[in-house]
């Protein structure tokens with residue numbers, strides 16, 4: 706059987722890092738896309754040839770990277786996980802509302818959180834179709850409610866990504882490609898704002914989520930166990946519904 710291949714953005718830490726390790730342990734080849742150079746000692750045992758250094762906040766760089774990614778594939782891609790994300794904060798880690806976020810920041814957030822997913826999925830459509838693969842977009846619960854820390858640019862970019870997921874599921878469906886989203890709640894990674902721990906008391910499960918718990922849901926959506934799920938956004942949120 707051909708070894709399955711995943712392309713993952715934002716692999717250096719947090720949910721992305723846990724996702725690399727999960728797919729790797731299931732025997733997948735993982736190609737990582739990250740702002741950072743390939744690490745001297747790769748924690749998941751990958752090779753330099755399976756890494757693309759790419760700043761997703763630069764739209765031209767992202768568009769140009771598609772060719773380099775295609776060269777690493779054997780004409781097929783089993784899964785694309787658009788995980789990279791940025792969440793701008795004020796100087797004390799506070800949420801930035803619509804007016805406090807400068808226009809350059811609005812652009813950067815939308816390039817990383819939204820536009821990069823469009824570029825990669827469109828650019829790699831033929832390879833995804835050849836494998837009847839899956840796309841998973843990592844959204845956020847902040848895309849569907851006002852969140853105390855997330856802020857306007859982040860939340861609207863994630864809402865746009867959720868809408869893109871539905872649209873893309875419709876358009877890619879005839880190719881046999883499924884497209885879904887995972888919306889994490891409060892997960893213990895660097896993206897969390899200082900003070901998020903105060904939310905924990907209000908969470909029904911009384912704890913933050915772990916990156917591995919999100920990676921498990923991403924893996925499910927890329928596996929045959931979810932073969933009739935497409936266009937869905939699944940929250941991994943510890944029952945946080947407000």
Ligand SMILES: NC(=O)c1ccc[n+]([C@@H]2O[C@H](COP(=O)([O-])OP(=O)(O)OC[C@H]3O[C@@H](n4cnc5c(N)ncnc54)[C@H](O)[C@@H]3O)[C@@H](O)[C@H]2O)c1
Nearest residue numbers: 715717719720760761762788789790845889891892894896
């Ligand atoms: N942790 C949470 O509570 C939470 C909640 C909801 C959604 N999310 C989403 O989960 C995803 C992963 O976030 P995380 O929690 O692991 O946070 P994180 O900050 O640890 O990881 C974000 C990743 O995105 C990468 N990235 C950021 N800007 C980039 C750029 N310009 N070019 C390339 N890569 C870039 C980073 O290098 C990093 O690997 C993000 O999309 C985030 O919005 C996280």
